[in-house]
Amino acid sequence: MTPTLTRRRALGAALAAVALGTTAACGGPAAEDGPVTLDVWLMKDSAPDAVLQQVNAEFQAAHPGVTVDVEILEWDGRDVKWKTALASDTPPDVLEMGNTDVLAYAASGGLTDLTGREFENQATWLQGLREAGSYEDRLYGVPYYGGDRVVIYRKDLWAKAGLTTPPATLAELRTAGEKLQAAHGGDFSGLYFPGRYQYAALPFLYDTGGAIAVRDGDTWTATLSTPQAQAGLTNWAELIRAVSRAPADADETNLSDVLAEGRTGMIIGQAWMVGSIGKENPELADQLAAFPVPGTAGPMPVFLGGSNLTVAAASPHQDLAYDWIKLMTGTRYQTLLAQGGLLPNSTSLSGVVTGITKIQMDAAARSWFTPTSTKWSDVDNAQVLMDMLQSIAAGDATVAEATRRADDQINQLLNAA
Template identity: 90%
Template sequence: MITTLTRRRALGAALAAVTLGATAACGGAAAEDGPITLDVWLMKDSAPDAVLQQINAEFQAAHPGVTVAVQILEWDGRDVKWKTALAGDNPPDVLEMGNTDVLAYAASGGLTDLTGREFENRATWLQGLREAGSYEDRLYGVPYYGGDRVVIYRKDLWAKAGLSAPPTTLAELRTAGEKLQAANGADFSGLYFPGRYQYAALPFLYDTGGTIAVKDGERWSGALSTPQARAGLTNWAELVKAVSRAPADADETNLPDVLAEGRAGMIIGQAWMVGSIGRDHPELADQLAAFPVPGTAGPMPVFLGGSNLASAAASPHPDLAYDWIRLMTGTKYQTLVAQNGLLPNSTSLAGVVTGITKIQMDAAAKSWFTPTSTKWSDVDNAQVLMDMLQSIAAGDATVAEATAKADAQIDQMLNAA
């Protein structure tokens, strides 16, 4: 899941000027008599207001008598709202879901099976997003946009510390962080790494051959206590202790501010942050660069996050919902998404990405996703992994103690009746 107000502004600036060929994009929905309201639920910061107004105006022009009503949901508490709405008599027609959320709702019968529908670039969708939207080889969530993380650094601070070429190994990354700290003072983070930043920390366990959980038959088991996973989390904990002054109880919310304000030389963030920092701090526009997160041997596997668009199984307007989803996930919008620092939903659009976004696209070839359990959202909503990481970063628990506790929680949640 990718959510920030800054990214929303960045994407909105470029998309606001686009005019859509709505008749071509939206043709194919069955005609319905009388005034109709198509209810679309999107997540906060995922689509700028200007874009929504333009898409909906064009959509409505292509479908006389239809009004699109968009409701914006907060990420916190989304699960309760979805469950209540999908169980009621008047569910939304279209829902944006984080790609870690789709599986549970598809398995419960709450979402429309879109397997037989046609979508642009379907054959070349990013595999991680396709998997996130699929259940038992059926499509329920259409890839909307993706995102993975890279190391973003300040070139001016880099030069001050006497650094030149970007590191290619985890050991070199730590050395670079230590040099940045030495050149900028005790309160400075060579690499700012908040303790609860799970989607930047978990790649460390995949880097050493670990995983979060495994399935044997019908039963899931937490795998954080395996030697491979613990080795990776130990590498993470040692790096954080050596080069980060970020709070153990913080998440990634203020990463751009920390880098822009000169409190860190590096952050692990998403490509759109480079553009947003440059716009908010023009003096830094030429001072930002990025490189893949280095692991013990080559680039570290990245988490492929993002969102999928789904239709409620009980939607009274399934054809209209399909047309709206097809429009939002088509080539034209995906190209603009890519040009503004987010990963488009298809590898066929790799040619439209440049600079740091291209680094993201290349990194996506070596990616991982959360366990494909229908109950994974319960683990995610309970913040089991973030609590585990915070306890390690704060020194409240050893890696062995924290992973054992998290595994027990994962076992209980994923195997609950």
């Protein structure tokens, strides 16, 4: 999930024009005597050079004798490089990790427990990023920035259907989709929603109070077949049957093309897609807009992607690493990142975001994350949830039948010895 949230952004130009402010002291003095290098590994297309220069200048002014050395990694192949580095005697001090990456490295002992440390805006961190950085109720990854899905629509196609105002509820979303289909006919989808699109479908079960699974001690119990979860998945199934002509066995890989080609009036996509679709199709640049995915009452809970900042357990510069992360994740630099289009890590910073980033922030007010089990990747790799959704979308199983089968699979995988 996380790489796709960051790879396609081009934020350097957006923030290169942000003026570098005067430096101010942060944290305490370096604990080590003599020159020290703080090694920071960040991922491609996260913090732009202008922001890194500023944060490092401020940090180094507050820590005489310390030099920050930043290395930028590609998302592809990151696991191999992280595992090798964390197992060595000289790991990097600070590592940016995708929020779906943190759990495994925390469980393996490769990361420092940051639970006792204090961070600015900690009480208002985006819930999905907080959960992504936590393992067994301990903090290992500090929320860095986020990204979520929104409804992206074409204003020209909406105008032909007589639509002007974005819907605020799920019922209104269905009505808008039905009007779009009536206006354009044929195989046109009011909202193009492939059957295997799990990260857009699962919010429906959270919208009605459901969850994928819950933990009691060392035991996980899948909860897809609870009344709350079934109610949400029923809402999803009824919506896509009414307004989508997408295949039940397809995923989200071609959403941008379907919208650009005029085969749908709406998609649920990651916010950066607004810019990428407009860039690839200049004639549509002024015709694209977005709004939070509406739920039964207000915005629907979204799966929150993004990144967290971690400290290597074997880092010899623990306090310096903490000070650098504290600075980067505080109000000052989160504001600069927000001005470049990234979603800041705290709801308290909603006032500094505009445009598509403001829409993301509104949506992120209700967010969720996958079960924090070190075996969750087994569920993901087995495609349990996508198979469940496809069987419902295709009419091969009822919601009750599909969720019961998925619960059995999840229980076996999460509780395997």
